[in-house]
Amino acid sequence: MNGSEGTIMVLVATRKGAWFFHSDTARRTWRVEGPQLLGQIVSHAVLDPRDGRTLLAAARTGHLGPTLFRSTDLGRHWSEAVQPPAFARAPQGTAGRTVDHTFWLTPAPAGEPGCWYAGTSPQGLFRSTDGGVHWTPFSCLNDDPQYIRWMGTVQDGTPDGPKLHSIIIDPRDPAHLYIGMSGGGVHESRDAGRSFAPLLNGLEVVEGFDRADPSFHDPHCIRMCPSAPDRLYQQNHCGVYRLDRPGDEWVRIGRNMPAEVGDIGFPLVVHPRDAERAWIFPMDGTDVWPRTSPGGRPAVYGTRDGGASWQRLDRGLPPQQAWWTVKRQSMCADGLDPLGLYFGTTSGELWTSADEGEHWQCIARHLPEILAVETGHPSAAAT
């Protein structure tokens, strides 16, 4: 873990700005700092784990084009990217695509300081090698006719636009990438993004559609296990899956969830030191897809055996009449021991567990709609 031994920071991105929560490793009390970037729609805010001081925030307002804010002093001062993610100019006479907002940010592994990846809506992949000041597109993906067909139209995506998300870089090989597209499926590159190929075997799609066509696949969140990078977990539109490489067949571990709860949801968190452990936040995917806690009784579900069995973790959460939605970026872990877990609701509540999900407490209410929750460890020099 890079950064100060004694502090933890939770970065909460909302529809109206960002809020940062600070604590020590005991995580009993929290100090709130914010709002930051008030009024900006902040899709994702991430603290660079390589230096513990650089913050990137993907943002837009309701009326201006998208941008990326950057701070090198933990949010005391912000500057905007000089060249934010943008698609290539289309040839004369063709429509071309326009980035509506940057949705996802992933810092590269420690061996590539200053390198970041970004996913946009509509789906596009971008890279920066100067800490987020200038971004360049992956034209092999963004402008490829086959991939554009798989991405579908704006109508095929989530309510606020289709996303490229879950950008994963293999810590053993920075040329090995995974991405998720909603819609468009899971794809893998082994040549640093010069080419991609679908990774869809075993995944179901909505009944009646062709599962061989990436267009019909809707990954919600894909995570690689840091302690075992050959293991991937995925929450998607149809359930919860696991994939152990070099195999290429996803297995639906969500079938082991209680039938009355189901395995539909958006976020998924993996344990940083134990690949058998993961957590999900189930939501109602029946009927017209309310996307709220089943029965109004929210719970995190955790597995200790790679998805063979799941335990309900709801101590401290409301027992009834809590119709929560937790977005795909709004649940995370902190890397401490015991592991801390966090999630934020679209109704503006931030919940945390300092004991790996056994007990939960609310540490903030009345925030705007929470779009993303991340943790970081600020460097001592930056605090």
Next chain:
Amino acid sequence: MKVLIPTPLLSYTGVREVDAEGATLDAVLTDLDRRYPGIRFRVIDEQGRLRRHVRFFADGGQIFDPAHPLRADDTLVLVQALSGG
């Protein structure tokens, strides 16, 4: 020419009134971006289209085309059209 900047873009210019040169709206925005890197993309997208909720006025009228000609003695006014909740 004189360019009036709306409050959401003051983070780039620092002041409400700045100077920029160019014979068309597109050229003026390009010159503005040279002076204040990043500002152009907030009001005009990567395909050269004016963004949906930004308005441009000069010489008493609204401009809809990036190729619209401008004179050195014009005042270009950028306006944010508030929208959404």
